[in-house]
Amino acid sequence: MLHTVKHSPLSHYNLAQCLRYMATGDQLLLWQDAVIAVTLPDWQRQLASLADRGGLYVMQDDLVARGLEGQLGQPVAMADLVYLIVEKGSPQAW
Template sequence: MIQLVLSSPFQSQDLEQALRYRDASDLLVLMQDAVVAAAAPVWCERLAGIPLYVMGEDLQARGLQSRIGMDLDMAGLIGLIAEHGSPQTWAG
């Protein structure tokens, strides 16, 4: 399953909840404001070792660079959804 997080971990508990409920085989995708986690050292440490994808377009729009995870674009996200099924979306 894909855990899709949209909200900044500094403004909501969505990422925290996604981590709490995710299965070890789940993929984690950060997009929209959630991408700040991939640039924040405290979150990079917490996300280490988790299959993580970060929407590159959202990073670029916020002037950030990812320190962790794999870069993903919309076509890649669609491919992941086609392969793994509908995501669990966290958008508080």
């Protein structure tokens, strides 16, 4: 299953909850304000194993819009997101 998180982990608990409920083989897309997580050391540690197995995606346009550079995950564009949704089915939004 594809999970999507859009709120910053600094202001919401969505990312922490999502990570607790993800099953083996699930994938995560960070977009909007959630992309900040890949720039924060504490969250980088929590997301590292997911990124290592290819299960972490980060919306590239959202990183650029915030002047950030992602250090984890696979950068994706909107077309890639459409492909992921078609491939995985309806995502679980957090």
